[in-house]
Amino acid sequence: MTTPGRGGAAPAPAVLDLEDLGLDRGGHLLVERALAGLAPGERLAVSGRAPELAVHLRAWCRNQGHTLVDHPAPGSISGDEPGPPPAAAVTNGDRVEAWIVRGTAADDRWRGAQRTGAADPVRPGAVAETAASTWGVAARGALVEAGSPAFPFPLDHRSMVWTDDAPRYYRQAAAAQWDPATAVPWETPVDLPAEVEAAVIQVMTYLVENEQAALAVPARFLGRVHPHFREVVQVLAVQIADEARHVEVFTRRATLKGAELGRSSAGGQASLLTLLEEPDFALAHFLLSVLGEGTFLALLSFIERHAPDPVTAAVARLALADEARHVAFGMAHLGAVVTSDPGQRARLAAAIHRRHDALASTVGLNADVVDALVVLAAGSFTPRAVAEGFTRVQALEAEMADGRRRRLTRLGFSPGEAGALSALHTRNFM
Amino acid sequence: MATDGVLVMGAVAYDPKVVTIWEGFKDWFAGKGLGFDYVLYSNYDALVEALVAGQLDVAWNSPLAWVRAERLSRSGGGAVRAVAMRDTDCDLTSVVVVRSDGPVTQVEDLRGRRVGVGAVDSPQATLIPLSHLRSMGLAAGVDFDVVGHEIGVGKHGDHVGGEREAARALLDGRVDAACMIDGNHLLFSHEGTLAPGSTRILTQTPTYDHCNFTVGASAPGPLVERFTGLLLSMSYDDPEVRPLLDLEGLKAWRPGRTSGYGALALAVEEQGVYDDAGGLVRLP
Numbered sequence: 022m023t024t025p026g027r028g029g030a031a032p033a034p035a036v037l038d039l040e041d042l043g044l045d046r047g048g049h050l051l052v053e054r055a056l057a058g059l060a061p062g063e064r065l066a067v068s069g070r071a072p073e074l075a076v077h078l079r080a081w082c083r084n085q086g087h088t089l090v091d092h093p094a095p096g097s098i099s100g101d102e103p104g105p106p107p108a109a110a111v112t113n114g115d116r117v118e119a120w121i122v123r124g125t126a127a128d129d130r131w132r133g134a135q136r137t138g139a140a141d142p143v144r145p146g147a148v149a150e151t152a153a154s155t156w157g158v159a160a161r162g163a164l165v166e167a168g169s170p171a172f173p174f175p176l177d178h179r180s181m182v183w184t185d186d187a188p189r190y191y192r193q194a195a196a197a198q199w200d201p202a203t204a205v206p207w208e209t210p211v212d213l214p215a216e217v218e219a220a221v222i223q224v225m226t227y228l229v230e231n232e233q234a235a236l237a238v239p240a241r242f243l244g245r246v247h248p249h250f251r252e253v254v255q256v257l258a259v260q261i262a263d264e265a266r267h268v269e270v271f272t273r274r275a276t277l278k279g280a281e282l283g284r285s286s287a288g289g290q291a292s293l294l295t296l297l298e299e300p301d302f303a304l305a306h307f308l309l310s311v312l313g314e315g316t317f318l319a320l321l322s323f324i325e326r327h328a329p330d331p332v333t334a335a336v337a338r339l340a341l342a343d344e345a346r347h348v349a350f351g352m353a354h355l356g357a358v359v360t361s362d363p364g365q366r367a368r369l370a371a372a373i374h375r376r377h378d379a380l381a382s383t384v385g386l387n388a389d390v391v392d393a394l395v396v397l398a399a400g401s402f403t404p405r406a407v408a409e410g411f412t413r414v415q416a417l418e419a420e421m422a423d424g425r426r427r428r429l430t431r432l433g434f435s436p437g438e439a440g441a442l443s444a445l446h447t448r449n450f451m
Numbered sequence: 452m453a454t455d456g457v458l459v460m461g462a463v464a465y466d467p468k469v470v471t472i473w474e475g476f477k478d479w480f481a482g483k484g485l486g487f488d489y490v491l492y493s494n495y496d497a498l499v500e501a502l503v504a505g506q507l508d509v510a511w512n513s514p515l516a517w518v519r520a521e522r523l524s525r526s527g528g529g530a531v532r533a534v535a536m537r538d539t540d541c542d543l544t545s546v547v548v549v550r551s552d553g554p555v556t557q558v559e560d561l562r563g564r565r566v567g568v569g570a571v572d573s574p575q576a577t578l579i580p581l582s583h584l585r586s587m588g589l590a591a592g593v594d595f596d597v598v599g600h601e602i603g604v605g606k607h608g609d610h611v612g613g614e615r616e617a618a619r620a621l622l623d624g625r626v627d628a629a630c631m632i633d634g635n636h637l638l639f640s641h642e643g644t645l646a647p648g649s650t651r652i653l654t655q656t657p658t659y660d661h662c663n664f665t666v667g668a669s670a671p672g673p674l675v676e677r678f679t680g681l682l683l684s685m686s687y688d689d690p691e692v693r694p695l696l697d698l699e700g701l702k703a704w705r706p707g708r709t710s711g712y713g714a715l716a717l718a719v720e721e722q723g724v725y726d727d728a729g730g731l732v733r734l735p
């Protein structure tokens with residue numbers, strides 16, 4: 022398209038030659054592009070050799086809110102003097118020539134549209150304090166038409182969900198995905214004493230139900246986080262996928278020798294139910310990732326260290342690496358929460374108390390699991406080995422409590438508060 | 452009419468979206484303080500008869516329904532008025548399309564052949580194109596055979612199906628030419644019903660107008676004025692209004708005009724659709 026120089030009183034129209042391209046084969050894209058350079062009311066002269074061009078231009082203009090106007094005499098398309106009516110598009114030999122006056126519909130549609138921050142989270146103003154429900158599922162940074170439908174994403178405040186570390190955790194998580202089929206040496210022969218194999222199966226059975234809970238909790242919130250906070254949604258999505266793999270590999274280790282799975286106790290499930298019942302995202306994230314998964318870091322590390330076979334060691338090691346990321350993201354999120362509002366610490370403490378009270382009337386623990394951990398760490402049933410295993414599990418529990426205290430301290434609780442709150446954590450570990 | 456202070460409009464339910472459209476308008480009018488309700492009919496003849504009988508204040512009329520309403524009311528001594536129309540209903544044309552590789556290269560070549568049209572009561576795909584061919588010297592049923600595609604009869608061609616079937620019949624060789632509104636030739640090309648370049652436009656009708664809001668003789672003037680004023684005030688840059696305009700297929704309402712129905716009135720005469728008083732001559 023060219024814009025000829027302006028001569029005389031009336032500015033000459035911009036000119037577009039479509040050559041033999043018709044509107045039935047994408048010609049409207051060229052017309053739209055040429056019209057975009059004009060102000061409403063300005064004219065575009067269009068010419069071309071497509072046989073249906075005159076008919077299609079008329080229909081297209083009507084539909085788009087542009088006007089086809091009376092045309093100069095054939096052959097004088099770039100002339101300044103309008104020609105006589107009535108033809109809005111004329112045929113001059115095999116050439117069609119028409120004038121379009123740009124309408125306002127395209128501008129009208131985007132009046133009042135909103136730019137929704139920016140894709141790059143580091144740009145100033147990229148991540149809004151509040152994401153409007155009418156931004157819906159639009160990409161962060163997209164221009165959203167006014168009047169778009171409101172989506173029910175209740176977690177729409179930056180302070181509820183955001184941490185500046187989320188993009189980094191997402192990149193790490195995406196890079197650290199492993200394939201359960203190849204990451205575990207499934208073909209390695211495993212031939213343990215029956216009681217030790219049974220203990221491994223019991224521990225794996227326990228791990229699977231904990232992984233299911235760890236999958237269900239973020240899944241409950243995933244669809245409620247406003248997509249404006251894209252990286253948070255992405256981290257949660259990958260975390261859920263991580264838990265799905267953990268469920269898989271622990272199940273596969275448990276059934277490696279074809280035996281039945283172990284036991285699931287009412288007390289253990291009661292403890293996990295309280296995790297799923299927490300309706301507040303920050304509190305649920307705190308209970309799950311800071312306290313529960315934080316405690317699991319020590320547990321998985323223990324299982325890897327004392328695993329009686331390489332398959333058990335491998336599945337614990339792979340899950341441990343993922344869980345370390347889940348805990349780190351939980352710490353980053355909750356760190357942002359208490360930094361922006363120190364008063365939130367009282368709510369976190371209250372959540373621990375509530376969960377403790379809810380579990381006060383239950384055993385809150387699968388005793389079979391603790392015994393199984395002793396056997397797993399003992400490796401045999403000699404009194405000496407069992408004594409050694411028992412000592413190791415006691416050390417594990419101390420290590421777990423110590424880790425919880427450390428994390429609570431990092432979130433700004435005093436050492437005294439951290440110790441007291443850590444002691445209230447569920448005896449079921451997660 | 453029916454309820455005091457409420458303007459009652461009738462429309463034809465040619466598609467389920469009609470309910471969405473008029474519910475939306477009703478809400479919007481209510482927000483502007485205009486009591487508005489609507490009644491849906493399955494066909495335009497019943498709609499027009501209700502309008503002329505004073506059971507409705509306004510009808511959302513097809514052009515053929517306008518022609519009939521005008522005749523019925525004139526013979527009854529009343530007078531109907533067209534108060535508003537869509538920008539997209541002004542200055543339409545229809546085209547007669549043939550296969551690019553076929554033997555028909557000029558209108559005269561249609562002599563003795565089959566011309567596919569839409570529904571029998573479609574102004575754009577049947578009545579006006581046949582009248583146009585007649586003006587060029589070829590009478591339907593005499594100089595060529597007419598092959599109708601009766602989808603949604605009674606709905607005056609509002610359903611695009613008849614035109615699409617005519618286009619398919621052309622490609623299949625069941626007819627030698629097909630009649631359709633200009634925009635549908637472009638639509639059928641975009642959607643793939645007609646491959647680009649597979650058809651050629653044999654002839655194009657002069658411009659004509661399509662639907663309008665027709666006001667009955669007994670409609671309360673102030674309500675009609677408020678209704679018309681609100682319609683004309685609807686702006687495409689208003690996010691509340693835009694979805695309604697998009698659904699109804701317009702960018703702006705225009706004041707009603709009746710200068711664009713001459714071609715259709717002539718076609719009605721020639722093809723004997725209605726008598727002078729709007730009576731049904733040829734049952735559609």
Ligand SMILES: [Fe+2]
Nearest residue numbers: 232235264267
């Ligand atoms: Fe996990």
Ligand SMILES: [Fe+2]
Nearest residue numbers: 235314344347
């Ligand atoms: Fe986890």
